[in-house]
Amino acid sequence: LGSMLAPSKILVGCSTVGLSGKEGPVLSVVLKTGVILTALCGLMALGILLITTMNGGA
Structure with a gap:
């Protein structure tokens, strides 16, 4: 997750596909996705924690 939010990777990706100068909107979409x-990862971890504690702990 951390790698997808790296500004340097967004800059390189935008320049590769010809979106130079459009890094702001791309970062906005990537940030929302992140x-x-x-x-979702936090909810899954919470679910696993609740399931294991209800079953007496592992």
């Missing part, structure tokens, strides 16, 4: 993925 927040969603981080929230």
